[in-house]
Amino acid sequence: MKPTTRALTGAALLLSASSSVWAHDPIFGVGPHVLFKDGMEVSLGIDNESAGKEDETTLSAELTWGLTGDWAAGIELPYRITDGEDGAGDAVLFTKYRFWRRDSLGLQESAALFAKWIPDTASEALSKQADDLILGAAWGYEGRKQYRWASLRYRINGKNDAGIDRGDRILLDFVLGWRPDPRGYREPDTVWLLELNGEYGRQTRLNGQDLANSGGSEWFLSPGIFWTQRNFAIKAGVQIPVTENLRGNQTASDYRAQVDFEWHL
Numbered sequence: 001m002k003p004t005t006r007a008l009t010g011a012a013l014l015l016s017a018s019s020s021v022w023a024h025d026p027i028f029g030v031g032p033h034v035l036f037k038d039g040m041e042v043s044l045g046i047d048n049e050s051a052g053k054e055d056e057t058t059l060s061a062e063l064t065w066g067l068t069g070d071w072a073a074g075i076e077l078p079y080r081i082t083d084g085e086d087g088a089g090d091a092v093l094f095t096k097y098r099f100w101r102r103d104s105l106g107l108q109e110s111a112a113l114f115a116k117w118i119p120d121t122a123s124e125a126l127s128k129q130a131d132d133l134i135l136g137a138a139w140g141y142e143g144r145k146q147y148r149w150a151s152l153r154y155r156i157n158g159k160n161d162a163g164i165d166r167g168d169r170i171l172l173d174f175v176l177g178w179r180p181d182p183r184g185y186r187e188p189d190t191v192w193l194l195e196l197n198g199e200y201g202r203q204t205r206l207n208g209q210d211l212a213n214s215g216g217s218e219w220f221l222s223p224g225i226f227w228t229q230r231n232f233a234i235k236a237g238v239q240i241p242v243t244e245n246l247r248g249n250q251t252a253s254d255y256r257a258q259v260d261f262e263w264h265l
Contacts, residue, residue, distance in 0.1 A: 024147060024177065024228075026149050026175040026177075026193060026195055026224075027195065027222065027235050027236070028195050028220075028222050028237060028239055028256075028258065029138075029149060029151045029174075029197060030114065030136060030138045030149075030151040030153065030173065031112075031140045031149045031151070031175075032111050032138045032140045032149075033112075033140065034066065034070055034071065034072040035065070035066030035072045035264070037066050037067070037068050038065075039264060040063070040064070040264070041063070041065075041074075041264050042061075042062070042262070043060075043061070043062040043064070043262045043263075044060070044260070044261045045059070045060040045061075045258065045259065046058075046059055046258070046259045048257045049253070049255075049256045050256075051253045052251035054082075054083060055082075055083055056083075057081040058078050058079065058080050059078065060076055060089075061076070062077075063075055070097060070098040070099070070101070071096070071097045071098070072095065072096050073093075073096075074093075074094055074095075075092065076091065076094065078090070078091075078092070085123075085125035085126060087122065087123030087124075087125055087126050088122055088126070090118045090122045090128070091118075091119065091121045092117070092118050093116070093117045093118075093119075094114065094115065094116040094117075095114065095115055096113070097113050097114070099111060106143055106144045107141070107143045108141075108142045109139075109141050109142075110139070110140050110142075111137065112138050113136070113137050114134075114136050114137070115135050116133070117131070117132075117133055118131065118132040118134070128160060129160035130157065130160040130161075131158045132155060133155070133158075134153055134154070135153070136151060136171075137151065137152055138150070138151040144179065145179050145182060146177065147176065147178070147179075147191065147193075148175070148176060149173070149175040150173065150174050150175070151172075151173045152170075152173075153170070153171040153173075154168065154169075154170055154171075155168060155169040155170075163206060163207065164204060165204065165205040166204050167201050167202035167203050167205065167214060168201075168202050169200065170200045171197070171200075172197075172198040172199075172200075173196070173197050174195070175193060175194070175195045176193070176194050176195075177191050177192065177193045177194075177226070178191065179191045179192075186230060188228070188229045189227070190225065190227050191227075192223075192224075192225055193223065193225065193226060194222070194223055194224075195223075195239075196219065196222070197222055197239060198217065198220075199218050199219075199220075200216075200217045201214070201216060202215055203247060212247065212248040212249075213247065213248035213249045214250070215246075215247045216245050216250065217244065218241060218243070218253060219242050220242065220256070221240050221242050222237050222238065222240065223237060223238065223240075224236060224237025224238070225237070231264040232262070233261075233263075233264075234260070234261055235259070235262070236259045236260075237258055238258075239253070239255060239257070241254070241255070
């Protein structure tokens with residue numbers, strides 16, 4: 001084997017071996033990244049949403065386990081702080097399977113399918129009285145300096161005890177990332193992100209009739225940062241609404257902000 005070929009092969013293998021450690025995911029969208037086999041990720045998050053006079057903060061703890069090198073599963077436990085009632089939110093059980101991956105020198109491309117089940121486990125005052133399900137797919141392009149992601153999610157909202165069908169939602173995300181100064185694994189590393197997040201909601205229905213003040217779409221431009229130091233990471237970003245088309249008399253979003261602290265064990 002020629003020296004140049006050996007160098008390229010070695011670099012590709014190094015990327016393959018370390019990608020599960022330094023791989024990144026978007027802040028508001030979803031990426032195809034999964035943990036290495038038997039790996040564990042602990043995440044603590046703070047999420048704040050403001051719309052008109054309504055303000056809500058969610059504190060969450062998340063645990064993810066790498067079942068294989070391409071399959072991960074986990075649980076999220078949120079606590080919601082609202083202007084009215086505070087209490088436990090719905091637990092989230094999730095899984096992700098990476099079905100395609102291609103490594104080359106300084107580059108990894110991959111795609112994954114994922115699902116989230118959101119059973120009705122919130123405290124009584126915050127209960128939506130229905131189970132929800134999210135299904136989706138994600139694609140990612142991760143280079144030494146540039147990142148690109150895209151994801152599509154479909155949220156199936158269940159019908160509650162009052163017979164109200166809350167309307168399904170479609171979420172679409174496009175993300176660009178830029179690393180201004182590539183670093184080694186042991187050095188602090190920064191990636192700047194810019195996301196375009198779209199949400200479309202079907203109208204809520206009661207007894208087969210659409211409710212006027214429900215459904216519609218919102219789009220957000222979302223700058224953020226992903227900072228890592230070995231197996232510790234901080235993700236932070238803010239969603240800024242750029243356009244909305246909500247049906248009837250609904251309050252549009254003012255902003256959404258999120259900060260996550262992650263540890264890979």
